[in-house]
Amino acid sequence: MTLTRAQSTTLARSLDALEKEVREKIRASMPQLADQKYIDLVGVVYDSADEAMASMQEEVDHTLLEHYLEKLKAIEAARARLDSGEINSCIECGDEIGFKRLHAYPFATRCIHCQTLHEKTYGSEAAPRL
Ligand SMILES: [Zn+2]
Numbered sequence: 001m002t003l004t005r006a007q008s009t010t011l012a013r014s015l016d017a018l019e020k021e022v023r024e025k026i027r028a029s030m031p032q033l034a035d036q037k038y039i040d041l042v043g044v045v046y047d048s049a050d051e052a053m054a055s056m057q058e059e060v061d062h063t064l065l066e067h068y069l070e071k072l073k074a075i076e077a078a079r080a081r082l083d084s085g086e087i088n089s090c091i092e093c094g095d096e097i098g099f100k101r102l103h104a105y106p107f108a109t110r111c112i113h114c115q116t117l118h119e120k121t122y123g124s125e126a127a128p129r130l
Contacts, residue, residue, distance in 0.1 A: 003099065011087065011103065014103065015106050018071070022068050022072055022075070026041075033060065038072050041068075044060060045062060045066055045069060077109075090110050090114050091110060092110050092114035095111045095113070096111070097109075098111075
């Protein structure tokens with residue numbers, strides 16, 4: 001059930017690449033926020049009462065930023081699962097998620113079987129895509 005070191009490294013690299021991709025998109029549309037930490041970006045979106053953020057917010061597309069934050073959140077969550085060695089076990093049934101699937105889709109938290117069931121029940125919006 002455990003990933004090999006090489007597999008873990010590969011997944012860590014894909015997550016880094018995905019984060020870079022999201023941050024480049026943020027840079028393209030909201031350059032003033034591109035180098036903010038995830039947690040500070042969350043602040044920009046949700047802490048609208050903060051006066052220091054007020055002038056910045058006028059220039060920020062919130063819907064778009066929230067969309068990117070969802071991606072960054074999914075990446076962070078996948079990193080945590082990778083660190084704790086849980087990235088390849090399905091959150092529903094505990095079965096192994098194949099490396100091929102994780103490689104193609106590092107945010108995956110369910111095995112193919114459970115994902116299919118989940119999408120039938122809840123629709124596919126629960127599976128964030130870049
Ligand atoms: Zn499963």
